[in-house]
Amino acid sequence: MAPPLTPLLLFLLLLLLHQAAAFPPRHPDLQPLLDFKSSADKDNKLTDWVSTAAGAATNPCTWTGVSCFTNRRVFRLVLQNLNLQGSIHPLTSLTELRLLSLKSNNLSGPLPDFSTLSSLKLLFLSHNSFSGSIPVSLSSLTRLYRLDLSFNNLSSSLPVTAVNRLTHLLTLRLEENRFTGSISGLDIPTLQDFNVSGNSLSGEIPKTLSGFPQSAFSQNQLCGYSMGPCKGGYSDPTKPGSDNGAIASPLVPSGSVVSSSPSSLPTSATPTKNTNHDGGGGNKTSHISPLALVAIIVGDVLILAVVSLLLYCYFWRNYAAKMGRSGKGGGSKLMETEKIVYSSSPYPNQPGFERGRMVFFEGGKRFELEDLLRASAEMLGKGGFGTAYKAVLDDGSVVAVKRLKDANVGGAGKREFEQQMEVLGRLRHPNLVSFKAYYFAREEKLLVYDYMPNGSLFWLLHGNRGPGRTPLDWTTRLKIAAGAARGLAFIHNSCKALKLAHGNIKSTNILLDKSGNPRVSDFGLALFAPPPATSAPRSNGYRAPELSPSDARKPTQRSDVYSFGVLLLELLTGKCPSIGECGGGVVTVGGTVDLPRWVQSVVREEWTAEVFDLELMRYKDIEEEMVGLLQIALACTAQVPDQRPRMGHVVKMIEEIRGVEVSPCHEGLDSVSDSPCLSEDTCGAVSQ
Incomplete structure (x- = not known):
């Protein structure tokens, strides 16, 4: 009978386990990185990119410029200004790169x-010596x-077709190469x-591409829009207004046709046919029959009657609306007065009056101040810095116009105002409302933004509560929280020298664009807030405790984090943190509005479920996610400013709640110098 093999098998199994512990599996991205260093790092700048003797124990996630997911795969590789040479082909094996x-x-x-x-989201290969064409695999x-x-x-x-398939592309920089052909x-x-x-x-x-400035197309043979009209575009004799390639005068409206000779007028077969009517060869005049004459007269009378009726209805409706408003309270009359002032010209021709000008930022559609004054205006609401239309x-x-209510703009002079506008105008991010233009004069300051149609x-949280209301679902709330956090983090990290803060x-x-994406608005206007002694307390439910109503200190990035934490609590509880903005559903502690303190007291008593909005109770399997966001909100609303997380870290924590997709500027939000998604000239000359 053969001896039992159990002890021998156990010994072999233990030996295998020991070897497995001694030689862990090789990092999946180790070899491509080593291959790249071997071929590209001739000066040995990447001194910590070395493999251990065992090889398999090497962890490249700790190397210079390398960042990894929790599953050890490399998702971020930033190696700039290191005099690297040769090909980057080995890096194509890093399949999880973002x-x-x-x-x-x-x-x-x-x-x-x-x-x-x-999976790549950000690709920066500028200032190198790459040659050849852009591969179609792009x-x-x-x-x-x-x-x-x-x-x-x-x-x-x-490869225009290939590039057009990049439907999420925000930045395309191809300047200073040797590309040929067309971009039409x-x-x-x-x-x-x-x-x-x-x-x-x-x-x-x-x-x-017509909205981009001339500098985006210069030093080419391109024409049209900012580069001037195309000379060959008018040589087609079949096009109205063309005359042997002559260029139309820019003083003539595009819809007009100015002829230099009768031959340039479009010919019609109908008049020629009429001149030879009755078979004669002369210039006989065609006669109008009495029946046709009667029909023309009747038609004219009907048209005149319809136009008169429309004008009557229009003026009667305006008159009735005006009479109805005049009978209401003083608040409605005030709103109507502001609308009338805005719609009419607030810039009278008086001695000593300062006439300003519209200043547009790159990519913005140009128009004159008079176009804005003639526009149909509808008041959207009043805020701490002025009235929005x-x-x-x-x-x-359609644009949104904010009219700053104080003529001196908080004491800021023209130079200070223009410098701040220059900084704000360069901030571009998918979660910020685009700042298009501004107007400055001593008597009037206007800010022009993209209009956000979804309010x-x-x-969404507090409007139309009651029967028939469509609640704001949890997925949408989480999406808004993540998007608003990205926008605020971008503001904080756009210019280290200025330490930009939102302030409100x-x-x-937090507005929603036509696609339902959240966009942060009113950023950077805290500089122009009225002095504390003359301004009414605004949004005190969001104000950080270190900023009292009578304090002249300006908001900081840390106070922004506190306000954002209150915003998260508002999303979770459905309660309004400010009496001035919401009559009902306001939480008070000791007679004062304090949503964070109320939430903390409920959590301390282990009644966490009592915190959340009842409208969220209909959704299943979201308790863990709500508690996760609640913990982030409580961290943001810490009483001591230094104990609050930075907004870059807040973004990461929110996105990790549900494994949200990494945002375009997610990586490096805490480090401007390492973040290629930031424009190098965002600070401009303002920080000098």
Whole structure:
């Protein structure tokens, strides 16, 4: 009978386990990184990129410029200004990469096949020596937000079809290369930052790119829009107004036709046929029959009657509305008065009157101040810094206009005002309301923004409570929290020198665009707040405890975090933190409004479920997520400012609640110098 094998098997199993512990599995991204260092790091700048003797125990997640997910896969690689050389082909094996920044090196050769990097969101390869064409495999990067290939030696024509498939692209920088051909088919509606200057491109600029400034197209053979009219575009004799390639006068409206000779007028077959009527060859005049004459007269009378009826209805409706408003309380009359003042010209021709001018930022559609004054205006609401209006221009475009209510703008002079506007105008992010233009004069200050058609978070949470109301579901609340956090974090990290703060975070300043995405508004206006002695307490439910109503100190990034924490509590509880903005559902502690203290007291008594909005109780399996967001809100509303997290960390914590997609500027939010998603000239000359 054979002896039992159990002890032998146990010994072998223990030996295998010991070997497995001694030699853990090799890091999946180790070899591609080592291959890249071997070929590219000739100066040995990456001194900590070394493999241990065992090899398998090496953890590249601790190396310079490398960041990993919890599953050990590399998602961020930032190696800038290290004089790296050669090809980047080994890096295409890092299949989980989200951010790749290798700018300001000496890398060369053709661009690799990008099809293995389908998760990439940020790609910065500027200021290198790459050559050849852009590979068609670029179209596989469907999640890409930023693409910067500027200052290289790339050539050939642009793969327009492949680039158009990058439907999330916000930045496309291709300047200072050797590209040829046309860009007429380029159509990426999401683009916010675009530049193809310093190439050999030719042809007409497409309408989809007409909003970008001349500097984005200079040093090419491009024409149209900001580059001036195309000379060859008017040579077609079949087009109205063309005369052997002559360029139409810019003083003539586009709908007019000015002829230099009778031959340029469009010919019609009908008059020629009438001149030969009755078979004669002379210039016989066609006669109008009596029946036709009667029909013309009757038609004219009917048209005149319809026009008169429409005018009567229009003026009667306005008169009735005005009479109805005049009979109401003083509040309605005040609102109507402001609307009338805005709609009429507030800039009288008086001695000593200062006439200002409209100042537009890059990419903004130009219009004159008079166009704004003629616009149909509807008041959207009043805030701490002024009154907001919806304005419909003559061409049908819609903008939001904020009229700063204090003539001295909190004592700020023109230079200080313009410097702050210059900084705010350069802030561009998917979760910020785009600041388009401003007007400054001693008597009037106007700020022009993109109009957000879906209202504010305040209305979604507190408006129309009761039967028939559609509650704000949990998924939407979490999406709004994450988006608002990204926008605020971007403001905080846009310019370290200025330490920008929002200064007025609240639910009425979180707006929703036409796609339902949250956008932070009214950022950077705290500088122009009226002095504390003359201003009424505003939004005190959101104010950080270190900023008392009579305190002249300006808001800080830490106080912004506190206000954002209150905003999260508002999302979770459905309760309003400020009596001045919401009559019902306000929490008071000791007779004062204090939503954070109330939540903390409930949590201390272990009644956490009592905190959450009853409208959220209908959803299943979200308790853990709500508690997670509650913990973030409580951390943000810590009484001591230094104990509050930075907004970059808040973004990460919110996105981790449900594994939310990494945002375009998620990586590096706490470090401006390491964050390629920030524009290098955001601070401009203001910080100098």
